[in-house]
Amino acid sequence: MNAFHPSTQWPLSKLVAVALLGGAVFTTTLGLPAIAHAESEHVELLNVSYDPTREFYREYNELFADHWQQARGQTVSVRQSHGGSGSQGRAVVDGIDADVVTLALAYDIDALHDRAELIPADWQSRLPYNSSPYTSTIVLLVRDGNPKNIQGWEDLARDDVDVITPNPKTSGGARWNFLALWGYGLEQFDGDEQQTFDFVQQVFENVPVLDSGARGATNTFVQRRLGDVLLAWENEAILSVEQLGKGDFEIVVPEQSILAEPPVAVVDANVDRKGTREAAEAYLEYLYSEEAQQLAAKHYYRPRSEDVLAEHIDAFPSLELFTIDDVFGGWQSAQARFFNDGGVFDEILEAINAQ
């Protein structure tokens, strides 16, 4: 209950959230008891992140703790919270005491400014590379031997192919998937919106299940053996190949895809109240260090550092990457056009249903 402060801001929306989500909200907040205020010798941080970063941040937290111990003589312990990027962002807006957020897309962090004034509007320019210390892209994961012979985005529209992707309404990863698909369509059809719409609609006709998050979709594909191809974060795809089922899957890298930039931010309102700003800022800045970049590469995120990327070039095949800013004019406009109620994604669902 400590994460709620009913007297300050958003009391009504909180009440409603409680009324609507009841148990769900309670379990989330109860699982994350209030963090003690920073002491001179010990500091605790809460990192609210999205689904596929579990393994990376578990190791990074130890790395940072060592670094901070040496640099400041202060012990630091970092708590982690993972879930769908959108719901994690909403939980912070609704009052979870996050010191830093490391989410799947800038739109979910924008909400911290737009809905609760927890961070300034220009948060994304505070750290290098759009506040994204590592990047990823969207690739295709297929079954061993590629039985359906899937070579690129165009094959996803074939009638005999079942495609697994989560719901863009609830999953950050799924929004990257959708935009990668749309970007390919625009390129393929020389910017013809109607043809692109039809193409994306054909792909979504092949989707038998819409999980709410990226991990759920990976499980559907890997554990339930449903579908012929999974649209996945590159790091999730490599993880599936390396760890979940060696020899069961193959990665197909399309000729072009979207540059996914999962950003990070310090939650100003929370760190100032708790007195953890110094450690929280250092926690994010250290993500750009050589050691952290190596760790990111180890967990299959594409490092920003050219040198580190060059070392791991075998793991990250080069492909043509387009950015959301270039093709869609940034997250705010992409969200409004494609994913809000009545947007393009809803139109596609309507069109599929009308058949």
Add this chain to the structure above:
Amino acid sequence: MSITLAKRRVIPGFGLTMGFTLLYMGLVFLIPVGAFLLYTTTMSWETFWSAITQRQVVASYKLSFGGSLIAATINLVFGALVAWVLVRYRFPGRRVVDALVDLPFALPTAVAGIALVTLYASTGWVGQYLEIFGIRVAYTQLGVVVALTYIGLPFVVRTVQPVLEDLEAEWEEASASLGAGRLTTLRRVIFPALLPALLTGYALAFARALGEYGSVVFISGNLPFRTEITPLLIVSKAEQYDYHGAAAIGTVMLLAAFSMLLVINGLQWWAGRRHA
């Protein structure tokens, strides 16, 4: 009025217990539901109406209410059967079966959902054989009904069981000795006695199914217009910060469920009077 009431009570403590009841109900039920209904009233009628009549939302009502009705009906028939077997027959393992009936109460619904989808997916133990006959359960509307049936099972059994235990076998013997056949006994003696309990169990199973979320999202596939239940839609609206839309749909669910329960309770009252 409280004074006159209090005067007539033999057992003391009415004021205290009533006060506690109101406080308790207020904290855990009335305030959350009240706040939520109040929030709905901040919307204009047009916003409310367009939120609850989107085609995707209407499709989800059909699945949620239809699926819950089917699941409650299945539970009505088979729950009564299970209660009958447990009360009227003695067999080895009866107590184990009796305890198993309560399992859907205790098992986290997510566990139930994952277990069901593991069984019924086309690679699962049961699913692979159903697939031969062209029956698909996981990721279809049938899967939603299976999950709702599972979580509703205990309600009919547990409401019918005590009534059946009180219903002495002598009644049936008396009925038979007066010349009634087995069907007549069932129709004229046993069924009317059980009807109120059956209806209560039905109402509870229905209400439980309507609000179920955890197990269904794993087995349904969550496809808009096809396998998306209303509670999931509410969660997904809330996740997009569309609290208005979520509250509007929640209000519809609340009112519809309340009126259906009212009708079932009315039926039950009528059946109870008729039997008496």
